């Protein structure tokens with residue numbers, strides 16, 4: 001999904017005008033994309049004069065770090081609320097399983113999408 005680098009957005013509003021599903025608004029002179037309605041057409045990427053609209057791939061390191069921080073917080077909470085230090089590892093195992101499931105969903109989805117490629 002596209003996202004806006006606020007430092008680069010000059011508030012010109014071109015992306016707001018060109019988005020075919022009107023899912024970009026201006027907030028304090030900075031473009032803001034409502035992701036739920038985005039159809040991934042790519043127009044905003046192409047017309048932005050300052051290259052402020054970025055691809056989600058650039059957020060991968062940030063999202064990985066957020067997942068690790070969240071997992072550490074969950075481990076801490078499991079130990080605290082269940083009153084047993086061994087719950088930390090159990091929580092970690094469950095979280096690893098969660099991400100393995102996500103990986104399986106992504107791999108199977110990619111395999112299905114490959115079939116749509118002409």
Ligand code: SF4
Nearest residue numbers: 009010012013015048
């Ligand atoms: S086109 Fe680019 S610079 Fe202009 S408002 Fe949109 S994101 Fe900001």
Ligand code: SF4
Nearest residue numbers: 019038039041042044
């Ligand atoms: S990718 Fe297309 S639909 Fe999504 S925000 Fe940009 S212009 Fe709008």
